[in-house]
Amino acid sequence: MTNFRIGVMYDRDWVPEELPAFARRAEALGADDLWVVEDLRWNGGVSAAAVALGATERLRVGIGIAPAPLRSPALLAMELATLARVFPSRLVAGIGHGVREWMEQVGVAPRSPLALLEETITAVRALLHGERVTVDGREVRIDGIELVHPPAEPPPLVAGVVRSRSLELSGRVADGTLIAEGHGPRDLERIRALL
Numbered sequence: 001m002t003n004f005r006i007g008v009m010y011d012r013d014w015v016p017e018e019l020p021a022f023a024r025r026a027e028a029l030g031a032d033d034l035w036v037v038e039d040l041r042w043n044g045g046v047s048a049a050a051v052a053l054g055a056t057e058r059l060r061v062g063i064g065i066a067p068a069p070l071r072s073p074a075l076l077a078m079e080l081a082t083l084a085r086v087f088p089s090r091l092v093a094g095i096g097h098g099v100r101e102w103m104e105q106v107g108v109a110p111r112s113p114l115a116l117l118e119e120t121i122t123a124v125r126a127l128l129h130g131e132r133v134t135v136d137g138r139e140v141r142i143d144g145i146e147l148v149h150p151p152a153e154p155p156p157l158v159a160g161v162v163r164s165r166s167l168e169l170s171g172r173v174a175d176g177t178l179i180a181e182g183h184g185p186r187d188l189e190r191i192r193a194l195l
Helices: 016-028 045-055 073-086 100-105 113-128 164-173 185-194
Strands: 007-010 033-037 060-067 091-096 133-136 141-145 157-160 176-178
Touching: 007 016, 016 033, 016 045, 033 045, 045 060, 045 073, 045 091, 060 157, 060 176, 073 091, 073 113, 073 141, 091 113, 091 176, 113 133, 113 157, 113 164, 157 164, 164 176, 164 185
Parallel strands: 007 033, 033 060, 060 091, 091 157, 157 176
Antiparallel strands: 133 141
C-alpha cells in the first residue's frame, strides 16, 4: 500500500479568528496537513502557521507561500526556527517569488527573482542547520549571521513555483515543490521533468 497524506488549505479570504477551530476540526477529521496562505494584504503565513500549530497536537502545517522579496532570509530563518523548536516535525516552509505586481507595490521587486529565490532558500537552510552564514549574492547580503537557537530538526523548505526555470531551481535547491492552485494533473508530467 502506498503512503499518502491528506492536506487541506485555509482559504486566504477566511477570517483569521476562525483558523484555530478550522485547524482543530481538520485534525479531528484525520487530515495530515493544513496549508495556510501568505498573500500580500491577507494574512501573514508565519503568524497563521503559529496559530494553527498552537491550536492542534499533531497536524503538520505548511506555509504556502512566503514571498522571498518580502522577507529577509535571516528574519525568516529566525521565525521558522522558533516554530520548528516549539512544534518539532510539524512545519513545512514554502518560499516563492511572490506576485510581481504585489512586490512592486511595496517596493521590493528584485532585479533577479531567480537569484533571490535561490539565495534565500540556500541562506535560510544553512541558518536553520546552525551554520554561520555570509552571502554576498546578486540579491541577498548577509554578513556572518548564525542563529542562537537553531532547531534540532530543520523544517523542509519547499519552493512554491510554476514556471520552467523556477521549477529547475526548485529541483536543485529545495526539499520539494509546492504547485499553486490552478495547476493540476495535466501539468504534472512537464513539472516532474523540469524538477
